[in-house]
Amino acid sequence: MVDIFIIEDDKALSREISLTLSKWSYNVEEVKDLENITKEVLEVNPKLILMDINLPCYDGFYWCSQIRNFLKVPIIFISSRDSDMDIIMSINIGGDDYIKKxxxxxxxxxxxQAIxxxxYSYNSDLKSDVLRCNDVVLNILESKIYYSDENIELTKNxxxxxxxxxxxxxxxxxxxxxxxxLWESEEFISENTLTVNINRLRKKLDSIGLxxxxxxxxxxxxxx
Incomplete structure (x- = not known):
C-alpha cells in the first residue's frame, strides 16, 4: 500500500518531497495525470495525500471535494498561498492540515508523522469504508456503488x-x-429469497453499465 501520494505540478518540488519522505521509509508515489486525479487516488489508495492548491485544470480544493466523495484519507495542502481565506477554505473543504511554501x-x-x-494509531482494526474492484467503487457509508460517471443507491441487503x-x-x-x-441465520430463509435479491441487484447494476x-x-x- 502507498503511504503518501503527492499531487504537485512542480515536478522538481514533487521529486524533492518524494526523496525526503522516502528517506524516512515511507512508500511514496507522485501523480502522473493531473486531469484524472480522483481515478489515480482510487487506484493508489494512499494513507495520506499531499496536495498543491494551484493545479492545472482544477485547483486542489476541487480535487479534495471530489476525493471526499469516496475516501476519508487525510489530505495536507501545500501552497505558496497563505491568506486566511485559503487556510479556512482548505479546512472547510475537508483538508487536515496546511503547509506554506x-x-x-x-x-x-x-x-x-503527526497526521x-x-x-491510524487508534483505528488500525477498522475496516475500510470503501471497497474497490477494478473501476467499481462501493462506498459503504453512503450505501452507493460508483462506476464511470454513474452511481446508484443500494438497499440494506x-x-x-x-x-x-x-x-x-x-x-x-x-x-x-x-x-x-445476510440474515445471520440459515433458518427459514429459502434459496429463492437470495435469488430474488441477487436479480434485483443485477438490474440496478445493469442500469449503470455494470x-x-x-x-x-x-x-x-x-x-x-
Whole structure:
C-alpha cells in the first residue's frame, strides 16, 4: 500500500518531497495525470495525500471535494498561498492540515508523522469504508456503488451482498455463506429469497453499465 501520494505540478518540488519522505521509509508515489486525479487516488489508495492548491485544470480544493466523495484519507495542502481565506477554505473543504511554501523538510516530515499517527494509531482494526474492484467503487457509508460517471443507491441487503462479494473478489462465495451473513441465520430463509435479491441487484447494476458484474458459478455460488 502507498503511504503518501503527492499531487504537485512542480515536478522538481514533487521529486524533492518524494526523496525526503522516502528517506524516512515511507512508500511514496507522485501523480502522473493531473486531469484524472480522483481515478489515480482510487487506484493508489494512499494513507495520506499531499496536495498543491494551484493545479492545472482544477485547483486542489476541487480535487479534495471530489476525493471526499469516496475516501476519508487525510489530505495536507501545500501552497505558496497563505491568506486566511485559503487556510479556512482548505479546512472547510475537508483538508487536515496546511503547509506554506517554502517549507523545511523537517516541518514536512513532522506534520506527515503527526497526521498519520493521529489518523491510524487508534483505528488500525477498522475496516475500510470503501471497497474497490477494478473501476467499481462501493462506498459503504453512503450505501452507493460508483462506476464511470454513474452511481446508484443500494438497499440494506444489496449493500451487504456487494460487500460480501467485493471483500472476497476473485473468490467464489457459496450461496449458503451469503445467506448466513445476510440474515445471520440459515433458518427459514429459502434459496429463492437470495435469488430474488441477487436479480434485483443485477438490474440496478445493469442500469449503470455494470453488465455481468456478479457472475453465477452454477452449483457453487457467486463471484465478482
Amino acid at each position: 517554502p517549507f523545511s523538510p523537517q516541518v514536512l516530515v513532522a506534520k506527515v 498519520l499517527r493521529r489518523t 444489496e449493500l451487504k451482498i456487494l460487500h460480501i462479494l467485493m471483500e472476497r473478489q476473485d473468490t467464489i462465495v457459496k450461496r449458503d455463506e451469503i445467506i448466513e451473513e 453488465i455481468d458484474f456478479i457472475i453465477t458459478k452454477k452449483g457453487q455460488g457467486y463471484i465478482v
